[in-house]
Amino acid sequence: MGRRLVSTAIAFFVGVGLVAAAYVLITALASREQSGLLSYAEGEIAQLQVLSEPPAQPDGVANDADGADVRLSDYRGRVLLVNLWATWCAPCLREMPSIDRLAAAMADEDFAVAAISLDGRREDAVAWFEENGIENFGPLHDPEVTSFARALGAPGLPVTIIYDPQGREVARLSGDAEWDSPEAVALIEAVIAQSATLEADGA
Numbered sequence: 001m002g003r004r005l006v007s008t009a010i011a012f013f014v015g016v017g018l019v020a021a022a023y024v025l026i027t028a029l030a031s032r033e034q035s036g037l038l039s040y041a042e043g044e045i046a047q048l049q050v051l052s053e054p055p056a057q058p059d060g061v062a063n064d065a066d067g068a069d070v071r072l073s074d075y076r077g078r079v080l081l082v083n084l085w086a087t088w089c090a091p092c093l094r095e096m097p098s099i100d101r102l103a104a105a106m107a108d109e110d111f112a113v114a115a116i117s118l119d120g121r122r123e124d125a126v127a128w129f130e131e132n133g134i135e136n137f138g139p140l141h142d143p144e145v146t147s148f149a150r151a152l153g154a155p156g157l158p159v160t161i162i163y164d165p166q167g168r169e170v171a172r173l174s175g176d177a178e179w180d181s182p183e184a185v186a187l188i189e190a191v192i193a194q195s196a197t198l199e200a201d202g203a
Contacts, residue, residue, distance in 0.1 A: 037171050040190060044181040047173055054169035058151040062116050062140040065126045070114075070140055073167060078110045079192050080163040081179075084154055086118045087128045091176035092158040096134060099160075101180040102188065103136035109192055110165065113137040116148050118157065162188070164195050 041048035061069045072082065083099060085092035096115070103113045115137060117125035122141035129139045142148050152161060160179070161172040170191055177184060 036194075037187065037190065040183055040187040043183040044178045045173055045184050045187060047175055047177075048171055048187070049173065050171050051169065054172070055151060055153055057163060057167040057169065058148055060147050060151065061143070062114070062148070063122055063143055064140055065122075065129075065138050067122065072114060072163070075112045075114060075163075076167055077165050078112045079165060079188065079195060080167075081111070081113045081188070082152075082161045082163065083113065083115045084118060084149055084152070084157055084159045085115060086157055087124050088119070089157040093128070093132075095158060095176035095179060097132070098177070098179040098181070098184075100134045100136050102185065105180060105185065106188060106192075107136070109189075110195075111188065111192060114140055116140045116142055118142055118145055118149060120145060162191060164191065164198075 038048065038050055057072050059071060059073065061071060064070050072080065081099070081102075083092075083096075085096065087093065099113060099115065103111075113136075117139055119125050119141065122139075122143070125139040125141050128134075148154075149157075149159075152159065155174055158176055159172065159174050160177070162170050164170050171187070
């Protein structure tokens with residue numbers, strides 16, 4: 001009996017030790033990954049943030065220009081830039097052409113943009129896109145107006161959140177930026193490369 005208890009105790013502590021070691025390793029890798037992305041936080045994206053516990057990607061429904069339902073999960077398999085904006089938000093309008101240029105530059109990559117309008121009417125967002133020549137992605141609209149902003153903990157507009165192909169948030173930025181600036185392009189390229197490496201490793 002005594003040997004059995006000793007063996008059980010040893011097995012327990014070995015198990016605890018392995019779990020603890022795994023936790024430390026995962027935490028270290030996550031920390032290194034976050035620090036790596038934060039190294040791009042300069043120039044136009046100096047306010048880039050990597051949250052230690054980001055909110056889950058919302059599963060709510062947005063509507064495209066034709067009124068069809070779209071979910072963020074529809075973009076799985078690609079790095080996704082989600083931009084919350086509105087036609088009454090001057091900084092939003094100022095940065096949108098740069099997001100369009102970024103989308104054009106990344107057209108051959110596993111990358112997509114979901115620009116979700118918080119306007120009262122979907123037609124306002126559609127009209128603004130058409131009038132301002134935004135053509136490399138279409139506008140989306142939150143039919144509940146604030147559901148995505150609440151789910152993402154957005155303090156104001158604009159807010160841009162970057163997700164990996166599995167729908168996990170990797171970085172966010174509150175406020176406007178030139179998203180086709182060298183530092184912003186380098187950030188997106190780093191996320192795409194990082195995601196490809198993890199996929200190759202079976203992560």
